[in-house]
Amino acid sequence: MIKKTILALSIAASGAAFAQVSVTIDAAKPGPVINKNIYGQFAEHLGTGIYEGMWVGPESKVPNTKGWRNDVVGALKDLHVPLVRWPGGCFADEYHWRDGIGPRDKRPVKVNTNWGGVEESNAVGTHEFFDLAEQLGAEVYVNGNLGTGSNQEMAEWLEYMTSDSKSTLAELRRKNGHEKPWKVDYFAVGNEAWGCGGEMSPQHYAQLYKTATVFLKTPPAVRPKFIASGGNDNDTTWSDELSKIKNKIDGISFHYYTIPTGVWEKKGAATGFAEDQWISTVKNTLKMDDHIKVNAAVMDKNDPQKKIGLFVDEWGTWYDVEPGTNTGFLFQQNSLRDAVVAALNFNIFHAHADRVRMTNIAQMVNVLQAMILT
Template sequence: MKKQLLALVATLAVGASALAADIKLVVNADQPGPVIHRNIYGQFAEHLGTGIYEGMWVGPESKIPNVRGWRKDVVAALKELKVPLVRWPGGCFADEYHWREGIGPRNKRPVKVNSNWGGVPENNAVGTHEFFDLVEQLGAEAYVNGNLGTGSSQEMAEWLEYMTSTGKSTLAELRRKNGRDKPFRVHYFAVGNEAWGCGGNMRPEYYADQYRQVATFLRTPEDNRPIFIASGGNGMQTEWTEALSKGVHSVNAISHHAYTLPTGQWEKKGSAVGFPESEWVSTLGNVQQIEEMIKVNKAVLDKNDPSKKIGFYFDEWGSWYDPDPGSNPGFLVQRNTLRDALLAALHFNVFHAHADRVHMTNVAQMVNVLQAMILTSKDKLVLTPTYHAFAMYTPFQDATSVPAKIENNPVYKVDKFAMPTLSATAARGKDGKLYIGLVNSNANQPAELTLQVGANAPKSVKGKLLTAGAMDAQNELGKPAQVVPVAYEAQAADGKLTLKLPAKSVVVVAVEG
């Protein structure tokens, strides 16, 4: 069977190569599909390494310009991305976080050990009030992850009361004493994180019972009731979705996690830089597995929840490489390269294709950790290639998806790894324009394709192109940026619009006429 599959891939590659000149992207703009929820572009900030402390939070007394402790430069850069949502405080950290330790005067908050990430002191300087100050500065929604692992239903219920109560209860008055009269707006609340692993090593059925019990006591005012998220599975697992979508009536959404490792091995994941082309394609090609994870879990949801009341949230995703040499392994510091920009865009295209269920995703993580948007060092910052991919795709937030199909898509194969060369998505933006996102994953070969919208060729397209000379090109502090978007446009000629995509590139364009 394996030999037959390899032979088929080889045959496809030859055949597709011969048809390369005839590659066509057909967009059916008159067939609107699901809305691409803006929270598909959600972010994740965990108490991990310098992801929050130093990276974003420097404290009000810092000489680094800040607003109530949050770095002005980082917040400004994130606002440019139109960050729609931030998940906090974890991650694995969430199931050891006790919210009462993060309120009140910061100089009186307890200092604990962050046993999950690096064994470093956690001084609880960033707590509930500081987090909501951040999301309000960003104009983003708040996704709070409750502590099931070392917490309780009482602790989560009281945290929600503290955040949302409008009355004169002791907890509401405590919030006011700590400087916040108006309740915080909690848009999403999760009961635990990775219950299958760091959140308690539970079985799906046991967690489902835990969720039922906890959710019974999670009460808020009706106009401030969050969407409640159950901790689901990871990888190709479907048993968590099965258990949680069948008879657990308080589940509004189920989370799912999957990371991309070049080697597929946790013991030695692969380097962020200096990697061979085989690890380029194994990394990018893994998005096919991500799509399969979504498909098999959607099949379970369609069976148990045909009215589509339950969302499927990919609330942790991204690249995970061997830690940067010389860094604390528990800080998950890694370089961010052109490969990560393409990986992000490929994820976006898949998430758009399943927007009927995938209403939220959260890249891991926002600053200085894993596939970060921003890297900082003291008072300096650099925008990563991933940042630029997110920026280019902002027109797709709350856009209406439309079918986009690539005909005669070549196969890109290196060693034992193979994937489609091109990936595409299309949507009608809130501004009325038709937007198209394209990825050419081939590290060496440019591609050309004709664009057809319905039965016609558009007159022109205009947008941005992201590429670089090397597979591991990166933007480094104190050096000229190697990976930045540039203007891109194409004009129709003789009734035909041809898009030329450089090797290893991302293109996002609006159709002009």
């Protein structure tokens, strides 16, 4: 055991004063290991988060590797991004993976009904996403389509990605340019089933999840960790219901966004905000600690061995969009306030590392609390 006495400087309104503080470090009692995927990222088909922000295509004059911008990929590599979640978000439950394979000029063009009503070219699909992950040296988290998809569609996507057999789907992957199967580290069954993923009850979703995972098969050596779509904020009903599932569940997702005003319809500005919104933003982001505590408590009751992780796969600041930009693109300027929010949240995640084994800040590029603005 190591015991040190340090001096801390506290600044009072009347001037500076010194206070003596004792800190005890017991090296014989280490805490839980912090999973590297706590620093994970999230890339959704939303605004210029992928198209233009990261993807320009192989024929672009912008320097790129296999269509991905060299400058952006280089900046992300400097961050040592450990994991990327894709393709959504709300977009995931309207995404059909077969639209994103084969020659890009023959892929169907759809409308992104969730984000801005813009055309979705499907230029970025499964092969392109794995190219990005390989360039970053990152693990992959693929979000399946439970909303408008089917168990068969998700099962066939997993087979396409992971099979080393001579099956028709594995051969189709080879025909499309990738001989060896990919490793899918995490696979989620739907997203925000309580909202844009179908407005379901926890009980209804839990049954759909159990049914789906019966059919989600891969070679045993490359079985992904399966993630159930959980709740948000201080709602524990999802964590309670889903942590009772005994088979094929490795994590329960959880979402919480920091909003300065606490009012969804008028969130507050990203810049030019008054001191009170500095304070309210910090106050509201610290609620993450209580939200994790209450969800972890119900999981401890149902899963005392802590086999199931709580994956905060969407978090960050969410402000009113920048004036003059598409409201569906969620573009916001970042500032020092966002850096403080990130630091506070990482401190909370570290403190709960026994349950929180993955988080994904929203989002990587040009969307919400983005790492990079282009």
